[in-house]
Amino acid sequence: MTALLEMRAITKEFPGVKALDRVTLEVKAGEIHAICGENGAGKSTLMKVLSGVYPAGSYDGEIHFEGALAEFRDISDSEDRGIIIIHQELALVPQLSIAENIFLGNETATAGVIDWHETNHRTEALLKKVGLRESPGTLVDHIGVGKQQLVEIAKALSKNVKLLILDEPTAALQENDSRKLLDLMLELKAQGVTCIIITHKLGEVRYVADTVTVIRDGMSVSTKDAKVGLSENDIVRDMVGRDMSDRYPERTRRAGEMLMEIADWNVWHPEHRDRQVIHDISMNVRAGEVVGIAGLMGSGRTELAMSVFGKSYGRRISGTAKLHGQPVDVSTVARAIAAGLAYVTEDRKSLGLVLDETIRFNTTLADLGSVSKHGVLDFRAETLVAEKYRAALRTRTPSVFQKVGNLSGGNQQKVVLAKWLHTAPEVLILDEPTRGIDVGAKYEIYTIINDLSAQGKGVIMISSEMPELLGMCDRIYVMNEGSFVGELPAADASQERIMSLIVSE
Template identity: 60%
Template sequence: MGDILLEMKNITKRFPGVKALDNVNFKVKAGEIHALCGENGAGKSTLVKILSGVYPYGSYTGDIQFNGRPCAFRDIKQSEQAGIVIIHQELSLIPELTIAENIFLGNERATKGVIDWIKTTSQTNKLLKKVNLSDPPDTLIKQIGVGKQQLVEIAKALAKEVKLLILDEPTAALNEKDSENLLNLLLEFKRQGITSVMISHKLDEVLAIADSVTVLRDGETVETLERGCDRITEDRIIRAMVGRSLTNRYPPRTPRIGETVFEVTNWTVYHPLQSDRKVVDNVSLRIRKGEIVGIAGLMGAGRTELAMSLFGKSYGQKIAGTIKKDGIPVEMDNVSQAIKHGVVYVTEDRKTYGLILMNDIKTNITLPNLKYISKNTVVNEQAEVTKADHFRRKLGIKSSSLLQKTEQLSGGNQQKVVLSKWMMAEPDILILDEPTRGIDVGAKYEIYAIMNQLAESGKGILLISSELPEILGMCDRIYTMSEGKITGELNREEATQEKLMAYMTNTREGQS
């Protein structure tokens, strides 16, 4: 390790009215794991798209050298032919195709236009062995979990004889075990001489495996830290990312908790396709006014299934149990009824289910709330602009205007748009499912502050999170789930990561 494999010099990229990158310099040594960090909107994705040819040569200024040669990539195919492969946060696999078909899609093993399936299967088995995946090559992608799908993406990259593997938030959607397996795989690749660049907001993972860390802020290179030469800590990376120290990761709040506003009793839900599979099993919980209640559990514990089923039965079948609002039983058989009763749900997948990405900020905020800005089915356009702009300013959504498309916003600002549309609905209960997933530390703090403001105004909040520090830092009371059941209930004062993990894994220690 030591020779420079990639060097990007004085990279500048402009969009209409915005300078996304300003003389960025980025070097990656051969055989290292290099972390690229920065807030949402710092320019990380833009830099990677320039490298891959998504933004072709000529659409930016600056120079790129890879493997000692100047590069002028005009599309992804050219960068992949050079050995640069990027695995994006949103996986590009086709669910209805097999593992083997996905790995060699566009890179088929064929003779005279006819696919050689024996060769395809044989090479797939070799690649799967390299990424420690034991599933048969003919397994459909839709039949395996997200962690395994990530491994298939990596196998697909290896099939293209990758020299530089770039992973964009590779563990964002993975549970703790799958994340650990992926990080160990990157370390194994390093031993084999494969160079990796990891874009991540999970600084503990960066510290665990990265040899070097480059930080971008506002489209500029702030600094590059090297293991063995520099003292690399989470606080130093955060200070470089946000331009200041974050002494507290979670904003302070003095809870003012009132009466029970939302109560669920004996809630049971079956899988939407497998009618004999119970995914939520006899769950009971309560939320009080001004209280932030957490649900902690491992992947597959039933947290999201519970949340979606409570939100107008938008998940599952044969749903049984009772819901009380302010002590009175209510029916919430669909989403409209849930919203009418003051219950809203912020999905864990904001891009697929939370936003219409091709629409602007204004439309996304007001679409579920047309009754507030219309009369006799006619929308008052001035009222729509006024309402949307109120929430844009209140939540500090960084954008060029209300008419900017949400797909152009950073992850943190997209999440603020989702929160805005539900705040406009004036709810009493907000169910927040992984509200800070894929968001940098600075934006997380802003989301936490919004949550605190909502709680202080008397709203009840149910927070689902895979990050135990987040659960412990934000919640007044915490439920744990395992295999669809509530396995524990702890107050903030008595909760620790060790106790939560014991309940989440349903061990004897947790139950004692």
């Protein structure tokens, strides 16, 4: 196969940071090329250079596309050449229809008047191509995230795509939707579409990729044939610069006294008055214990966690919560924090952080009283707290005055953890704590969890990755349709047993 794309010695610098250092990438026509690397390695920056977000002249090096030098001035320039990027945060307008979204900015019109018949006809053909049966007039807000990803791909196909770039396309998808998306990539490859996929899920790399390029610390360190004896450990070694045959740090499992108990917990949907989402849940966590909650997306795991943490989800909530055997008031977020609870949300960008603010601002946000005197913030004290957690959690950043929105996903997650660790919680609820972060950053998060359990804290861990629960937890509750359907000690748990409990209900 000939090279469709060549990026030669790409160097991109920001004030005080060299994000890319002479990166080289060659993508052959008709292949699926995976780009792997830790958060902050430079993958997204490289794709922004390629797509014109960072225009020619703002970086050093050359891009050659279809054998000719390419100097893209903006995204529309690269799209005109057939390079389409689908970002992890989907760029669809929820209140518009599928057809309107697909042709937004690229309308089929005559003399300024949109031809809706032709638009819907073309939409139907594109939806058929990506395996969607929805009507062109369906609002995007009325379909799930998995189908929205397919709409994004249909939108790319409407622009005569030659090179399709997918940035973490399955990060928010269930396993079934992920497999459908990967199978669609293979179908597009068969139709002659070249793809670049950025992903942290190494199983996906092995499933679809022909070639793998690893970027580490802004440099391309390896490019290998994915079909010839390449193992996940080989990729991980290149990503983190060391062998990580054991993905989960060792921990001495030693559960202590009963720390937290939830009994007869019931929650009703906040909008649908006749829909109960949590049914008679009872659970507990001991000091020094990591307790997992497994279940499929939509099983009620997040709803349970949020309802316990200050009743921040649901209505008509009933049941009892105890800490150290004594009833506690968790009726508001402030009271839940005061009682000793903390909750790391699964949506760090929208609910966990203020992205336009600094690390310092975010670190103390849940406990401003500790850095205030007579109601006035002590900025020096606030800075010292942020510096303390930056060092303790090894957050990669030039300073605590860096805006959180500029950090990688793994480092953003560390800031969320710092925010809640600063409240000195007794029980920390972690909702998808490693979603969207690389294996190296995951290991660091796991180490933090182990340190907390060693200090006698209780940890409740919600995760869609069963190997993660099996590798980290002492016990696992299995949840389905708002109820617990089983409880397994770590020694007896397996992916098969967890799934059998889910499907047997």
